[in-house]
Amino acid sequence: MNELTILISCPDQVGLVTNITRILAAHQLNIIAMREFVDEANKAFFTRIACTGELKDTNLLEEKLLETLPDAAEVNVITRKEKQIAVLVTKEYHCLAEILIKNQFKTLGANVQCVIGNYESLRNFSEKLGIPYFFVDHNNKEKAQFEAEIKEILNHFDLDYLVLAKFMRILSADFVKDYAGKVINIHHSFLPAFIGANPYKQAFERGVKIIGATAHFVTDHLDEGPIITQHTTHIDHNFSVKDMVRAGKEIEKKVLLEALELIFEDRVFVSGNKTVIFK
Amino acid sequence: MNELTILISCPDQVGLVTNITRILAAHQLNIIAMREFVDEANKAFFTRIACTGELKDTNLLEEKLLETLPDAAEVNVITRKEKQIAVLVTKEYHCLAEILIKNQFKTLGANVQCVIGNYESLRNFSEKLGIPYFFVDHNNKEKAQFEAEIKEILNHFDLDYLVLAKFMRILSADFVKDYAGKVINIHHSFLPAFIGANPYKQAFERGVKIIGATAHFVTDHLDEGPIITQHTTHIDHNFSVKDMVRAGKEIEKKVLLEALELIFEDRVFVSGNKTVIFK
Amino acid sequence: MNELTILISCPDQVGLVTNITRILAAHQLNIIAMREFVDEANKAFFTRIACTGELKDTNLLEEKLLETLPDAAEVNVITRKEKQIAVLVTKEYHCLAEILIKNQFKTLGANVQCVIGNYESLRNFSEKLGIPYFFVDHNNKEKAQFEAEIKEILNHFDLDYLVLAKFMRILSADFVKDYAGKVINIHHSFLPAFIGANPYKQAFERGVKIIGATAHFVTDHLDEGPIITQHTTHIDHNFSVKDMVRAGKEIEKKVLLEALELIFEDRVFVSGNKTVIFK
Amino acid sequence: MNELTILISCPDQVGLVTNITRILAAHQLNIIAMREFVDEANKAFFTRIACTGELKDTNLLEEKLLETLPDAAEVNVITRKEKQIAVLVTKEYHCLAEILIKNQFKTLGANVQCVIGNYESLRNFSEKLGIPYFFVDHNNKEKAQFEAEIKEILNHFDLDYLVLAKFMRILSADFVKDYAGKVINIHHSFLPAFIGANPYKQAFERGVKIIGATAHFVTDHLDEGPIITQHTTHIDHNFSVKDMVRAGKEIEKKVLLEALELIFEDRVFVSGNKTVIFK
Numbered sequence A, B, C, D: 001m002n003e004l005t006i007l008i009s010c011p012d013q014v015g016l017v018t019n020i021t022r023i024l025a026a027h028q029l030n031i032i033a034m035r036e037f038v039d040e041a042n043k044a045f046f047t048r049i050a051c052t053g054e055l056k057d058t059n060l061l062e063e064k065l066l067e068t069l070p071d072a073a074e075v076n077v078i079t080r081k082e083k084q085i086a087v088l089v090t091k092e093y094h095c096l097a098e099i100l101i102k103n104q105f106k107t108l109g110a111n112v113q114c115v116i117g118n119y120e121s122l123r124n125f126s127e128k129l130g131i132p133y134f135f136v137d138h139n140n141k142e143k144a145q146f147e148a149e150i151k152e153i154l155n156h157f158d159l160d161y162l163v164l165a166k167f168m169r170i171l172s173a174d175f176v177k178d179y180a181g182k183v184i185n186i187h188h189s190f191l192p193a194f195i196g197a198n199p200y201k202q203a204f205e206r207g208v209k210i211i212g213a214t215a216h217f218v219t220d221h222l223d224e225g226p227i228i229t230q231h232t233t234h235i236d237h238n239f240s241v242k243d244m245v246r247a248g249k250e251i252e253k254k255v256l257l258e259a260l261e262l263i264f265e266d267r268v269f270v271s272g273n274k275t276v277i278f279k
Helices: A016-026 A058-068 A094-104 A123-128 A143-154 A173-178 A199-206 A241-264 B016-026 B058-068 B094-104 B123-128 B143-154 B173-178 B199-206 B241-264 C016-026 C058-068 C094-104 C123-128 C143-154 C173-178 C199-206 C241-264 D016-026 D058-068 D094-104 D123-128 D143-154 D173-178 D199-206 D241-264
Strands: A002-011 A030-039 A044-053 A074-079 A083-089 A110-117 A133-135 A161-164 A183-187 A210-217 A227-234 A268-271 A274-277 B002-011 B030-039 B044-053 B074-079 B083-089 B110-117 B133-135 B161-164 B183-187 B210-217 B227-234 B268-271 B274-277 C002-011 C030-039 C044-053 C074-079 C083-089 C110-117 C133-135 C161-164 C183-187 C210-217 C227-234 C268-271 C274-277 D002-011 D030-039 D044-053 D074-079 D083-089 D110-117 D133-135 D161-164 D183-187 D210-217 D227-234 D268-271 D274-277
Touching (some): A002 A058, A016 A044, A016 B016, A094 D094, A199 A241, A227 A241, A227 A274, A227 C227, A241 A268, B016 B030, B083 B094, B083 B143, B110 B143, B143 B173, B161 B241, B227 D210, B241 B268, C002 C058, C016 C030, C016 C044, C016 D030, C058 C074, C123 C133, C143 C173, C210 C241, C227 C274, C241 C268, D002 D268, D016 D058, D083 D094, D083 D143, D094 D241, D123 D133
Parallel strands (some): A083 A110, A161 A183, B161 B183, C110 C133, C161 C183, D083 D161, D161 D183
Antiparallel strands (some): A002 A044, A183 A210, A210 A227, B030 B044, B210 B227, B268 B274, C002 C074, C030 C044, C183 C210, D002 D044, D030 D044, D210 D227
């Protein structure tokens, strides 16, 4: 008996659940958990089905499902295997450490293939935990060149996702397009507040009583990709910018790791500029 | 086109979702949202299905569903109508006020038929908001007599639920049995901590850093019925018992109203001594 | 023995706490609780001192304190008495109801003198709870005229604060200046996100995973006054704009009432465009 | 200019703050922040004062303060230096990793001198991060012998605190007495709920909707020492015991690290069986 996760998205129409479940029954698959959502504004249907059974041919099941579904349906039958990821960093350790610790103890739900940094700061730590570290300097070169060097490294691995764990360089639209839907970033504010540079300084100056962080897919609009997870924490007048940064790091790593867990468990759909998440 | 909610619970077996959805399709019902849960420990299956369609005969649909389901299945096809409730109180106003305000502005999801109190304290307020208030004195009489007087009043109404909104008398097993699964209580601690009397005093003495509240169905084991909702809030050494009571009231009304909303929207199943809640 | 609260703000310098406490000791005042904060950026010192004692002359104490403090110090010796407030509303009941219920049961820490609305919607409810309701139509007149009519009503009362409890008209700079530091507003977003109209619609379109609310003092820059309290709550893809509005109302009333409690207990200083709050 | 933290606890009486601040002024110390609390039930006064100045002799200041304070006063003038700690573990990595990562990047506020484990499971990880690991087997020996072996190791270091980071052996009253007020434990429930073994299993069986964790000082009453920090998180019917354990680990590490930060910054007093914490 295998465990399967089936992800389907398609234009909404009457009878989708019935048609889908009938096909699963015909394949002797037993539904363990099923979630669905209809995005009324976009007339789009999403479902995530966890099931068990003796499936011989996932391609065949995908075909059978596609036959019964409207055109433009996307079907993905996933047999559980761990995702492969690369992590991009600059100097801050807190998100990277959280990822590498969970990787080390096999609780990340993914395998970290490598860490790429535009400083050497985190090499020592990464290597101690057995992860190859690649330094790509961003100084004295065009962004295209910088990104070409990163891609050169990435191409050595078969990767499902790139995680920007406080990577402080803005990626070009070209780069993002090459990894569409595969790049996850942690932004250090509760977006859309404090878009752009120095969000904690902005927060300090505005005198807000909460700060937060946002994990989102990267698109070519800076800080505007589909939001996956967000959390906030209370602060008060005693917090300097430095205190905010310190409190913010705890939120950042929590938000990023929560997003990664959802993604690695195949619970996240992108619908337009939003996410549909079946927890 | 009507909106229906279908609640089903039964022993778990292979193919339940497929069988259920096939019958719904045969009745031209379109599934809007479907949630299900298998309680592995008790091999019990629960589902809540929201659908739309032109259903002529809810009894017939229930029969057809029962035919396809294991013995001991419970099926409930609900066409939306507001629940009818009575509220039992003692002296504290905060939960009652929250209920009566939402009742007044038609956002409770239920109609308050009456308030019953073992003091006169809340008569004036209830009547201002147009709700009949019945005083049942508990002094100088047996509990059986006290409860008989309450039942006498309740019998004048066709009630779905009794809400104990800080009703500080313990109901007898006999009373609870007569309203099994229909009595909701708000307890002023995060159960199972601080069972029994004076939970805030207990919390003060223990020096906890969080207090909470619990909404639960009432069973004949005091403070041990199935939990519906809980919330907590942080406190510190500055909090006197009185401060805890004040902070606790805010949690209590939040927890109770959240529980009521879930119940009135038919989202809550009881499974043994636990609840299954489809949010 | 009386209870006093002493509020002091002044330019920071060495020895302030020592000088202040010496004077209090000379007046036989016993310090129960003392909080202080130095705003390093603005070199400003703030303290709130709760004390007990037999003070005959609060003016004399203020003078003695001013003598020992730097120029531009503000000293306020407060003997506890309830604040007087007016509440301005439009059509939504949830914040007003929370205020009037606490007013009714004497747990607001202030007395509501009147409610002023630019619709008649909430007259009935306000009057049921014994509070005079004044309707001021905003249609077919200049804003200056509209505000003059409101002021005419306000002038009949001796008011400490105006509470905008979902009052959906923007007040002019002139009006705000007349009540500087006295007008508290509840904004239905976690500012500075979603400034302006329809924040929940903006939140829906952006696909955020948290929504929030902000209580702030009103200045002549819309939605940019000093923030007093903020809270957030998680939402997900299932939330329609309507669902967000419903969830948001619960946050709004919590945030506003928390802000009012802090203000009515003399715990809030304004420092530039921020607040310093001694909880 | 040095930074000092002064901790004072003593029986409460009139004029304490004035007397204390007068002595600080006489030593040319400038108060940056001052917090105080009176435990009314026990008539006990606590204060934490952060100040700056050129203090030559901390002992002299302590003497001067003691002279002016009631008998039984405790005065502690602390010049900032990092605490030294040992960490005791069993098999679970999550709390240890959080501590060692922060230790590695110098953000713990303390130096980890060694890790002691009753299994070998965490040796490799600790040593990778440069921390000596000592294995003390608990099998086939008396508890007194087991603890003697631990003490033998601890005696090689000059330690301020012992941190039980999911150390699953119960320490004897004798051991605890030797390290009174120095042993911090993380308990995997929101105490006092689910005291004892298998709290997550207990939580699962009770069907609670929140789980939590508690950091506390260890006394010779199991799970009943003074509570430092607690947090909770929501769960639902979908959570198996295993899911609760996973969610619980995130809370446990958050709660423990928050407690350690407070302790390492000298913000925590013990008052009877409670803590007074000046955040």
